Amino acid sequence: MQHRTYPKTGWPISEVGYGMWGLGGWSGSDDEETRRSLNEAVAHGCTFFDTAWAYGAGHSEQLLAQLLREHRGTRLYVATKIPPKNLRWIQLEGCSLDEVFPADHIREYTERSLENLGVDAIDVQQFHAWSDRWGADERWQRAVDDLKREGLVRSVGISVNRWEPTNVMTALETGLIDAVQVVYNIFDQNPEDDLFPLSRELDIGVIARVPFDEGTLTGTLTKDSRWPEGDWRNTYFVKENLIPSVERAERLRPLVPAGSTMADMALRFILDDERVHTIIPGMRKVKNVEANMAAGDGKRLDPELMRQLRKHRWVRHRKPWSD
Numbered sequence: 001m002q003h004r005t006y007p008k009t010g011w012p013i014s015e016v017g018y019g020m021w022g023l024g025g026w027s028g029s030d031d032e033e034t035r036r037s038l039n040e041a042v043a044h045g046c047t048f049f050d051t052a053w054a055y056g057a058g059h060s061e062q063l064l065a066q067l068l069r070e071h072r073g074t075r076l077y078v079a080t081k082i083p084p085k086n087l088r089w090i091q092l093e094g095c096s097l098d099e100v101f102p103a104d105h106i107r108e109y110t111e112r113s114l115e116n117l118g119v120d121a122i123d124v125q126q127f128h129a130w131s132d133r134w135g136a137d138e139r140w141q142r143a144v145d146d147l148k149r150e151g152l153v154r155s156v157g158i159s160v161n162r163w164e165p166t167n168v169m170t171a172l173e174t175g176l177i178d179a180v181q182v183v184y185n186i187f188d189q190n191p192e193d194d195l196f197p198l199s200r201e202l203d204i205g206v207i208a209r210v211p212f213d214e215g216t217l218t219g220t221l222t223k224d225s226r227w228p229e230g231d232w233r234n235t236y237f238v239k240e241n242l243i244p245s246v247e248r249a250e251r252l253r254p255l256v257p258a259g260s261t262m263a264d265m266a267l268r269f270i271l272d273d274e275r276v277h278t279i280i281p282g283m284r285k286v287k288n289v290e291a292n293m294a295a296g297d298g299k300r301l302d303p304e305l306m307r308q309l310r311k312h313r314w315v316r317h318r319k320p321w322s323d
Ligand SMILES: NC(=O)c1ccc[n+]([C@@H]2O[C@H](COP(=O)([O-])OP(=O)(O)OC[C@H]3O[C@@H](n4cnc5c(N)ncnc54)[C@H](OP(=O)(O)O)[C@@H]3O)[C@@H](O)[C@H]2O)c1
Pocket: 018, 019, 020, 021, 022, 050, 051, 081, 128, 129, 159, 160, 161, 181, 209, 210, 211, 212, 213, 214, 215, 218, 220, 263, 264, 280, 281, 282, 283, 284, 285, 287, 288, 289, 291, 292
């Protein structure tokens, strides 16, 4: 497993990390299988884990706590997130900071996460949604600064809303944000335009999320894919999204190198950008962990293939179903 240096702290984090949303409660999750998968990831050298209080109201964090206990001798890096107080993840433009991230809520959920995780300090505490209208507001700035000074969090990040990679630039300019988490994959190349240049200039960590476009870029979805009732993917992959997604994935299939998979190609596409510090594929199954950790071997895609993949950029904008 290759490592990249998380800015400012110098932490050597694994370039393939672990996304812990699905295991917190997507349909079909099985805690025993999750435990095996998490352990398998550590065995392959994964040291970066991205969870959130909202992933099963602390359940995903508690599964990570168990992993941390089992690997006390290994430095594992923990990223989690503060949920928006009004539980709105999008269309935050009309909401005041007080409705979404008041100072007492930032502290309360940091304390809850510390307890769930069983740690004294969180390595990366992130805002789980954001509107940059609040970027210059001193109230959130003081709140995170206090948590840092008290040693409860070691660094602070913002998880940018889907397909809005620049809805964070003012906050980044404050100098108080150490990391940004953003959707970046073969389709969603927009962070390269403005966000990555600024993150490089300001020495801000980049956590690239949703590497498989929620599953499309594994090449396993079909135009008839459905999930059990209650699974959020039924409302995300509505026909308007599922059909063009599958068609675009099919166009990628001829580009998959012999002996490789679309999923492996998707991860290596992201790792090609040195401005990314880690990628966090969502995984619950051991076989997916084994496959995805292999992408951290330092081997890059052929430059000609990278050139071809760049043409598959798909610029999308927020839709009623997209969150
Ligand atoms: N607002 C936010 O802050 C936010 C939003 C979304 C995601 N995230 C973070 O980003 C992480 C990644 O995003 P995601 O989990 O939503 O989507 P993703 O990583 O794009 O896709 C996850 C899906 O791909 C499957 N998969 C994984 N590896 C595979 C492989 N090698 N072959 C075939 N299928 C494979 C997983 O299956 P199994 O689960 O069955 O193994 C799961 O269904 C999340 O877990 C979370 O940590 C943050």
